[in-house]
Amino acid sequence: MAPLQFEVISFIVLFAIVLFVILVVLIKQWRRNSRAPKLIVTAKVASKHIQTSCRIRRGSSSISHRTKVYWYFVTFEAEGGALLEFSVNKRVYVSLKEATSGKLTFQGTRYLGFESAKK
Incomplete structure (x- = not known):
């Protein structure tokens, strides 16, 4: 695998992980608010x-x-x-x-x- 391909794939994977973490945090906050009185x-x-x-x-x-x-x-x-x-x-x-x-x-x-x- 060429170095440039590795960098591009690494960036995409890192971006996906960050996006996933942000979504998990937002969903958890929404659920916590919805369950609160x-x-x-x-x-x-x-x-x-x-x-x-x-x-x-x-x-x-x-x-x-x-x-x-x-x-x-x-x-x-x-x-x-x-x-x-x-x-x-x-x-x-x-x-x-x-x-x-x-x-x-x-x-x-x-x-x-x-x-x-x-x-």
Whole structure:
């Protein structure tokens, strides 16, 4: 077998292993969340933050495309002081205001909703 063929096959095998491990981790997390009870707790929005990542893709004829990716996170403080952080979509992130109290619904690490308390 030529050295180049060995390198290509090794890369494909390594890529397949990494992809398999990622899929196993995602499936295990999904199953753990699905088996967890749905909980409703009194909580307040403690903080919000955004993580960004810039991706650059090279196109044909030396043209590159830059894409910014955003991940939105909200941290809730439950009664008793426990901090719970969830990844949420932009619509939810924008709608939640810090220091707002209400009922947080979640299942495992999955955010399901937040209903602010009526004043």
